[in-house]
Amino acid sequence: MFITKIGLVRALTALAAVAATPAQAQTPADLKVGLSAEPTSLDPHFHNLVPNNQVTGHIFESLVEATPNFSMRPGLAESYRVINPTTWEFILRKNVKFHDGSSFDANDVIFSLCRIPKVANSPSPFTLYTKAIQEIETPDAYTLIIKTKAPYPLLPQELSVVNIISDGLIGGEKVKFNHDGCKINAAWPTTADFTNGKNAIGTGPYKYAEFVKGDRIVFKRNEAYWGDKPQWETVLMRPISSPGPRVAALISGDVDFIENPPIQDVQRLSNDSKFKISGGVSARVIYVMPDQRSDAVPPEVKGTNGKNPFRDVRVRKALAIAIDRQAIVERVIGGFAKPANQLLDKAFFGANLDIPKIAFDPEGAKKLLAEAGYPNGFEMTLATPNDRYVNDAQIAQAVAQMWSRIGIKTQVNAMTSSVFFSKRAKHEFGIWLAGWLAGTGEMSSPLRSLVATPNSDKGWGASNFAGFSDPELDALIDQAMNTVDDGKRKVLLADASKKSMDLMAVIPLHSETTPWAMKKGLDYKPRADQSTNAFDVKRSTK
């Protein structure tokens, strides 16, 4: 039923192009945004997920801020520096006020870091970003000395996701940081009180005004904001989860700006003189991962004489070069992606600039297969979600056809993401397509989670369901993760990236490009973390 919608959406936009109604004149002080997913809560420490973080990011801020292209710049901290590999100093801004008028200082930061592990029933905890912190000292109210157990270069990146709430919620009580759980006299603020607006008091450019679940979120500009004030006095965000109606809402003038317009409509909207598209490469790579856990035949693989073909690097390389990435990007995703040659686009920190692109070479692939002992190929099933990434199931279809052409008869098994991710975790797939968004914006993210040998102490290999393991690569990643110096770490990560591609641990397909659609007269700098920030939407004459 929902598939036929795509055709309709096309008709919709086509007709809209000829429709002669001028968009209703808006009060220029307002911005109306159509979101593709609604935040589940306004508690900035409850659910670590893009739709939540992007909305709470209007009200709350963090010590460090990620720029649109994922480099780090000071936020609530006016500066920060490394004292020694395990000690960081953050100097806080002194002129910052919370929305309730109280002043921001180090105690607010400690209180926020303390609260994160105390949030009840968090479905996706932020402890991921705070667990490295061992000790915090405050020589004065605007200086924080943060100590980690081991060198931890990602501290600024991770703190950029940790929003700061006001200690006014516990009556300004002095809080002492304790790695194993802080103790305070007051009760920890509840998630419900954030969602109903009572505790939604941050330092950010926007103040909470209204949140009607399923219908709207309204923000009012924070006139006392310490930084550059946004252009919009009021921001209204409406969750419109179906792509067709979201585009219709833009065309009819209900909203001014939407995220994730369906790829099918992007072309038409950009040809329409009343609208424009802003898109940029994101930190999300789409990849294929083959099961390499043991020599036993992986699930749903046949005709390999009882062996696991994916353990042979020649087979993995054959799979990689049999894919015509350019064709997939152009024909399946309408140009809204960049062919990938590693696990993070070269625009980002730690990517290797010297790796050549993966050439499309079906003949070479056949030769590699023959060398590996599979001159006649084999059979397998490529599993994929069908509602998680841009045109995911269609991409899998295309990849399967390209593999069938080199003799590996490939079926596609597409399913909804809730089923897909559960089955993947139970190792029910032999080979699968998925995506990875580098949450910290640097190469260490995909390397640590996708190709490093699974190790729960280090938090490595959390999504390495393929069981790929290479001691040399692990050593390189380890070295990078112990190098606080950005310049040196960048080189180490680039080396590790090259190593992972030499071994073809994971087969990269493309980096997604994230589009936003808006009325003419607006401008938005595409964000690599795929989030939609109303305060970054600007008026423009173009």
Add this chain to the structure above:
Amino acid sequence: MLAYALRRIIPSFVTLLVMAMLVFIGVFAIGDPIEILVDPSADEAIREGVRQSLGLDLPLYQQFYIFLQHAAVGDFGNSFVHGSPAMQLILQRLPATLELAITAITVAILVGIPLGMLAGMQSDSATGRLIMSGSILGFSLPTFWVGMMLILLFAVILGWLPAGGRGDTTSVLGVPVSFLSVEGLRHILLPAFTLALYKMALVIRLARAGTREVMQQDYIKFARAKGLSSARIIFLHVLKNIMIPIVTVIGLEFGSLIAFAVVTETVFAWPGMGKLLIESMLKLDRPVIVAYLLFTVCLFITINLLVDLIYSLLDPRVRLGGNQ
């Protein structure tokens, strides 16, 4: 009458229990919520922590037992993703859905019955045929398509009505409603009409068939012979006699309107319960799914009971309880 109601309600508890059990097993079979919820870069310790805090580390039968214990005192658990009580989430969305469903069913009745009766009385005329062909369209056009077309026409091309959402609401006794303001009416018009279309066609068909049958009856001929005005014949004798099947069907359909207006709510971004259900299913948010379906079962039970009561008012021959 009380005894009758009780006799109807007690077996419903069995239905509720079975329903809850099915949802538990169903969600368990689909997948593990942890894989959907937790950030993929989180390590095993964090995943395990979430599993425990949501109670998903226990065996399924224990989870079900704990659920029953809490449900017995009216606590259906907290939503995994929203962190607030599941029933509260549903009840917050109820007014929007209820308003949409009531508007739709009212439109269906107000348009459907007169048209159906007209078609029944003049079944061979051009008007009668036109109404009947129109009702076929109402049956056969898929809701989401009609919705998209209405958005295209009235929002995108003509720009008369908004493309979706609920707009500003007015508060009546603490319940937000749309129908009291022009802005609200503008928002509800398209989704309500979309939802009403199929029901309208259904009512037209039932009313027509009923009217044709009743018009042949002796008591209508007698009433005519007695010289009653045709208005009195139609509005009293015919209308009352065709209502029983219509009430039955409307009752059932009203339940399904409330419970499963999912597609329309999604197309029009209407902040109702249907949208909540779909989103909860995609996230395997079991407490909300269970609470929602239990709520739906209760709704159907109540509506069926009300339908039976209305029967007895419409037709004195119907005796509740049946053994008098």
